[in-house]
Amino acid sequence: MNGNTKEIKYTLAREEMIELLEKYPFLVYRNIYSGEKTHDTLDEDIEYNEWTSWDGSGWEHIWKRYLTYLFIEYDKLNEKIKKDFMIFETKEKYGSFRCYTSFGNKEIFELENKLGMISKWTCIRCGKQPKNSKGQHIIWRTTGWICPYCKECFKKEISGNDWSKKKERKWQKDMLQECKEVKKRDFAMLHYDYNTETRISYGDLWDF
Numbered sequence: 001m002n003g004n005t006k007e008i009k010y011t012l013a014r015e016e017m018i019e020l021l022e023k024y025p026f027l028v029y030r031n032i033y034s035g036e037k038t039h040d041t042l043d044e045d046i047e048y049n050e051w052t053s054w055d056g057s058g059w060e061h062i063w064k065r066y067l068t069y070l071f072i073e074y075d076k077l078n079e080k081i082k083k084d085f086m087i088f089e090t091k092e093k094y095g096s097f098r099c100y101t102s103f104g105n106k107e108i109f110e111l112e113n114k115l116g117m118i119s120k121w122t123c124i125r126c127g128k129q130p131k132n133s134k135g136q137h138i139i140w141r142t143t144g145w146i147c148p149y150c151k152e153c154f155k156k157e158i159s160g161n162d163w164s165k166k167k168e169r170k171w172q173k174d175m176l177q178e179c180k181e182v183k184k185r186d187f188a189m190l191h192y193d194y195n196t197e198t199r200i201s202y203g204d205l206w207d208f
């Protein structure tokens with residue numbers, strides 16, 4: 001589930017995409033065991049690749065921003081590591097964006113952590129990052145399959161895209177009530193860095 005809404009936010013022209021895939025070959029889908037390309041034609045590679053993999057999702061913008069930072073770190077790697085560098089998998093898990101790469105260093109792990117943390121308060125459906133009047137992030141989470149939504153998308157999600165006052169039913173009200181809106185938190189996130197765990201205050205929040 002990636003909350004696909006079919007609206008692509010950052011598209012690249014064909015020539016730009018070809019250039020990007022040449023410069024960053026890890027964007028091309030490959031079998032992670034054999035290294036063989038998944039698609040046969042250039043047209044398929046242009047349409048289906050890591051850059052476009054979250055197109056239309058609420059997380060498209062954070063994914064593409066993450067990638068642009070990953071490009072910078074990739075450029076610093078030595079040729080041997082570059083050659084074997086791959087993105088093994090990207091997915092939503094427990095309401096956060098997970099990205100697994102074949103090689104990591106401090107900077108790359110840090111980026112993966114940032115992506116995961118920022119995704120937790122980014123609506124998976126529309127990409128909004130709602131805040132309260134104090135500037136703190138507020139997000140609605142579905143229970144069961146945990147996913148972050150802004151309030152509007154959350155309502156749509158639990159009512160099958162057909163939410164209105166008239167159609168509001170008791171179970172929907174109850175569910176809205178049950179779901180936790182994060183209003184007060186004395187820290188913004190947990191930040192993991194190898195063996196240490198530090199808390200970062202709102203004032204220290206970085207952004208992509």
Ligand SMILES: [Zn+2]
Pocket residue numbers: 123124125126127128149150151152153154
């Ligand atoms: Zn939303």
